[in-house]
Amino acid sequence: MSAPALQVQDLVKTFDVGFLGAVPGVRRLTRGWNLKGIAQRVEAVRGLSLTVAPGQTFGFLGPNGAGKTTTIKMLMGLIHPTSGGGTLLGEPLGSKAARARLGFLPEHPYFYEYLKPLEFLDFYGSLFNMTARERKRRAEALIDRVGLQHAINRPIRKFSKGMVQRIGVAQALINDPDLVVLDEPMSGLDPMGRKDVRDIITDLRAKGKTVFFSSHILQDVELICDRVAIVTHGRVRAEGPLDELMDAPTANVEVVARGLDGAAVARLAERALTAQPAGAGRQSFMLADESAVAPFLAALAAEAGNLISVVPHRRSLEEIFVETAGREEAP
Ligand SMILES: Nc1ncnc2c1ncn2[C@@H]1O[C@H](COP(=O)(O)OP(=O)(O)O)[C@@H](O)[C@H]1O
Ligand SMILES: [Mg+2]
Numbered sequence: 001m002s003a004p005a006l007q008v009q010d011l012v013k014t015f016d017v018g019f020l021g022a023v024p025g026v027r028r029l030t031r032g033w034n035l036k037g038i039a040q041r042v043e044a045v046r047g048l049s050l051t052v053a054p055g056q057t058f059g060f061l062g063p064n065g066a067g068k069t070t071t072i073k074m075l076m077g078l079i080h081p082t083s084g085g086g087t088l089l090g091e092p093l094g095s096k097a098a099r100a101r102l103g104f105l106p107e108h109p110y111f112y113e114y115l116k117p118l119e120f121l122d123f124y125g126s127l128f129n130m131t132a133r134e135r136k137r138r139a140e141a142l143i144d145r146v147g148l149q150h151a152i153n154r155p156i157r158k159f160s161k162g163m164v165q166r167i168g169v170a171q172a173l174i175n176d177p178d179l180v181v182l183d184e185p186m187s188g189l190d191p192m193g194r195k196d197v198r199d200i201i202t203d204l205r206a207k208g209k210t211v212f213f214s215s216h217i218l219q220d221v222e223l224i225c226d227r228v229a230i231v232t233h234g235r236v237r238a239e240g241p242l243d244e245l246m247d248a249p250t251a252n253v254e255v256v257a258r259g260l261d262g263a264a265v266a267r268l269a270e271r272a273l274t275a276q277p278a279g280a281g282r283q284s285f286m287l288a289d290e291s292a293v294a295p296f297l298a299a300l301a302a303e304a305g306n307l308i309s310v311v312p313h314r315r316s317l318e319e320i321f322v323e324t325a326g327r328e329e330a331p
Contacts, residue, residue, distance in 0.1 A: 002053075002054055003054075003087075003090045004051045004052060004053055004054070004087070005052050005053060005054045005055075005056070005088075005089060005178070005179050005210035005212075006050070006051070006052040006058075006075065006086070006087070006088050006089075006179065006210070006212055007050065007051040007052070007086050007087055008048065008049060008050050008071075008074075008075065008084065008085070008086030008093070009049045009084055009085065009086055010047050010048070010049055010083065010084040011045050011047070011048045011049070011071060011074055011081050011083075011084035011085070011086065012043075012045055012046060012047055012048075012081060012082045012083045012084050013043075013044045013045040013067075013070050013071075013074060013079065013081055013082050013234075014041050014042065014043050014044070014082045015041065015042040015044055016040070016041055017040050017041070017042055043234055044067045044070040044234055045067040045070050045071050045074070045081075045234040046067075046233065046234035046235050047084070047234075047235060048067070048071055048084075048231065048234065048235060048236055049236065050086075050229055050236065050239070052210060052212055052227075053210075054178075054208075054210050055205070055208050055209070055210055056210055056211075056226045056227055057201060057202075057204075057205045057210075057211045057213075057224055057225050057226050057227075058210075058211065058212045058213075058225060058226065058227050058228070058229070059213065059214075059215060059221035059224075059225035059227070059228040059229070059242075060072075060212060060213065060214040060215070060228075060229055060231065061214070061215055061216070061218065061221050061228050061229065061230050061231065062214075062216065062230055062231035062232050063216055063232060064216055066216075066231045066232050066233065066234070067231060067233070067234040067235075068183070068184075068214040068216075068231060069107050069183055069184075069214070070234075071231070072107075072181060072183050072214060074093060075088060075093060075181060075212075076093075076094070076102075076104055076181065077093050077094020077095070077099075080094075081093075088102065088179065089101050089102065089178060089179055098179075100128065100129075100175065101175075101177055101178045101179060102177050102178075102179050102180075102181065103172035103173050103174070103175060103177035103179070103180040103181070104172055104180075104181050104182075105168045105169055105171070105172040105180075105181070105182040105183060105185055106168075106183055107183040107184050107187075107214075109164070109168045109171075111156050111164065111167070111168070111171075112156070113155060113156045113157035114155050114156075114157060115155060115156055116152065116153060116154060116155055116156070117139070117143050117148055117151060117152055117154075117156070117167055117170075118136075118139050118140070118143065118152065120156060120167060120171070121135070121138070121139035121142060121143070121167075121170060121171060121174055122135050122136070122139055124171050124174045124175075125138060125139065125174045125175070128174065128175040130174075130175070135174075138174055138176070139170075139174070142170035142173055142174065143170060145170070145173075145200065145203075146166040146167065146169055146170045146196065146200065147166060147196055148163060148166055148167060148170070151163060161188040161189075162188060162189045162190060162193040165185065165186075165187070165188055165189055165193065165197075166193065166196070166197075168185075169182070169185060169197060169200060173200075173204075177209070178209060178210065179209070179210045179211075179212070180204060180209055180210070180211045180212070180213075181212045181213070182201075182211070182212070182213035182214070183213070183214050184213075184214055184215060184216070185197050185201075185213050185215075186198075186215060186217060186220045187215075187216075187217075194220060197220075198220065198223060198224050201213065201224050202224055205224075205226075221242075222242070225242055226241060226242065227239075227240065227241050227242065228240070228242055228245065251289065251290075251312055251313055252273065252286050252287060252288065252289065252312075252313045253286075253287045253289065253290060253292065253293055253310060253311065253312045253313065254284055254285070254286050254287070254309075254310075254311045254312075254313055255272075255284070255285045255287060255293070255296060255297070255300070255307070255309070255310050255311075256278055256282055256283070256284050256285075256307075256308040256309045256311075257282065257283055257285070257300055257305040257306060257307050257308055258280075258281050258282045258283065258305065258306050258308060259281075259304065259305050259306045260283055260303060260305045264303040264304075264305065265283055267299075267303065268283075268285060268296070268299060268300060268303060268305075269285065271285075271287075271292070271295070271296050271299055272285035272286055272287055272292075272296070273286045273287065273288055274286045282308060283305075286313075290312065293310060297310075
């Protein structure tokens with residue numbers, strides 16, 4: 001197997017905030033003192049490990065404040081880990097060698113607002129040693145790709161939030177990167193805009209690129225990722241191929257039957273997680289998992305009920321998300 005496109009081990013980032021926290025050296029000097037209420041530390045990332053294989057579209061998922069942006073900043077070499085490390089395209093985090101093959105969209109990009117799209121992309125292209133002709137060709141193609149053709153003569157300061165996000169995605173792709181890291185690329189976009197970004201990501205995947213993007217919005221990830229990691233409070237809580245996470249063995253199975261009287265329903269309900277009427281004289285029973293199906297069907301037959309359907313309910317990412325967050329120990 002080829003080297004991972006991205007891998008990090010035991011990444012930790014602790015911020016010192018509040019009084020004294022910001023003064024260099026104070027934390028070392030005062031180690032062991034009881035400074036509760038004076039110096040404060042935020043453990044933004046608390047031992048995070050990840051591996052992303054080349055060509056994967058990887059969703060880095062978690063609620064606000066989970067530590068996604070902090071992790072991505074460490075990946076990009078914008079801030080140093082408190083401990084831990086990793087590689088990007090086989091190079092140590094923050095190395096220049098990886099940067100040439102990397103595209104990055106920050107969460108809150110700041111762009112030179114007086115530039116128009118072509119000038120803006122030309123500027124970013126010039127950071128990558130591209131010829132003027134190559135920059136122009138690529139910039140035009142990307143403007144088209146992100147649907148900003150209509151705004152070609154408009155300075156970025158007159159762009160809507162969604163348009164800024166689109167030009168940001170174009171910027172991240174100017175050097176035809178092998179690895180694209182996007183921090184909340186769909187945030188602030190309307191449904192059309194989200195679809196455009198999804199299409200761009202799908203397109204990148206088809207071209208064999210590796211895409212690593214963060215989101216706190218499950219639906220976007222659910223549609224396009226090969227693999228996801230769910231992060232809460234600075235740690236990865238669940239990680240794997242999307243279908244494996246969703247086909248987890250604890251997936252519930254719903255059995256629908258009819259021809260049961262009240263007493264029979266009550267007896268069967270004892271074998272189910274929930275039981276409720278499903279209309280037209282039908283009754284729905286939710287079973288904990290596959291292993292409960294055979295005994296339940298035997299009991300149903302004993303009650304002379306008619307089986308209508310047996311449907312495994314795949315867990316949505318949303319359920320996993322909520323479950324995982326709920327399992328959280330106090331931070
Ligand atoms: N520069 C900083 N100084 C202090 N705390 C920070 C800093 N950056 C992030 N944090 C804190 O770290 C935690 C994780 O933040 P962040 O990585 O932005 O989460 P996410 O991107 O998942 O929403 C939050 O509690 C945030 O307030
Ligand atoms: Mg963030």
